[in-house]
Amino acid sequence: MRVVWGRSPITAADIITELMAQDPTWHPVTAKTLLNRLVRKGALGFEQQGRAYLYRPLVDEQACITAVTRSFLDRVFGGSLGLMVTHFVDHKGVTPKQA
Numbered sequence: 001m002r003v004v005w006g007r008s009p010i011t012a013a014d015i016i017t018e019l020m021a022q023d024p025t026w027h028p029v030t031a032k033t034l035l036n037r038l039v040r041k042g043a044l045g046f047e048q049q050g051r052a053y054l055y056r057p058l059v060d061e062q063a064c065i066t067a068v069t070r071s072f073l074d075r076v077f078g079g080s081l082g083l084m085v086t087h088f089v090d091h092k093g094v095t096p097k098q099a
Contacts, residue, residue: 004044005061009054 003018004010012035019026035055038044043064046053077083 001038001043001057001059001061001064004055004057008056009047010056011052011054013052015055 003015007014007018012032015035016026016028016031019031020028035044039046039055043057043059044055045058046055048054073079073081073084077087
């Protein structure tokens with residue numbers, strides 16, 4: 001999604017190129033599967049131009065981050081922000097400057 005948010009509209013080929021530049025373990029088939037899932041979930045829209053598909057985001061970046069964060073907090077920490085903060089302090093460590 002970050003690639004699409006940053007360069008919309010963007011072709012599937014350009015998305016795949018960008019993903020592989022960031023992480024060479026990405027496979028084009030995996031990237032296309034992910035794009036199709038994001039379209040089905042309503043996060044991405046597309047239009048066909050010749051043989052290419054141009055993708056654009058249908059969800060706002062900040063709204064998506066908020067939803068994913070809330071889902072993570074609910075699933076992993078039972079919705080408790082305090083438990084999450086305690087976990088990260090205990091396992092990651094916080095320097096006095098960060099506190």
